[in-house]
Amino acid sequence: NAGVMQNPRHLVRRRGQEARLRCSPMKGHSHVYWYRQLPEEGLKFMVYLQKENIIDESGMPKERFSAEFPKEGPSILRIQQVVRGDSAAYFCASSPTRGGGAFHEQFFGPGTRLTVL
């Protein structure tokens, strides 16, 4: 059973370009979470999606960032008009069921390291 897949592993963009980060959850998982990790700052929650639905986007910047999880295919985190401050590691995690009040382990992918020149 393959784990959470993310691609690309490394992405270099110039300021003003668009970045697309992909995440394929573990087989059987229908819940996807995106996190951003900056050095010395830990993981910051960005967005929680279920197939075709955004459940919680309270951690997403209001502008330039968007996420989707279509019925078919991977989840996409899209960053438009990237700036140097967007340089970070972006991790995707998946879980088999909804969060809510119970505990459901989130399995993390290897991350995409975005560098904005």
Add this chain to the structure above:
Amino acid sequence: QKEVEQDPGPLSVPEGAIVSLNCTYSNSAFQYFMWYRQYSRKGPELLMYTYSSGNKEDGRFTAQVDKSSKYISLFIRDSQPSDSATYLCALKGGNDMRFGAGTRLTVKP
């Protein structure tokens, strides 16, 4: 004040030492307390989780939660060089999950 405070270290110990890693938090709504291990250039992986106050042991690892003090700990006994990694605490309440900054640990042979 951050919701979750964790000393980023770095922490360096000799092989065989007992390691103590800690986090404090401010939101009493957190119910699940987790420790993740992250090797360099990898995604975090869940080590242990506990619900409510108390201790939980798994091999060389012991997780401790004191909800009254809003303080959680991870102890590693007989530390090994392979334990060298960044350890992140994570707390969950409802749909909210918050991570500490992570403590970078190096165990020297």
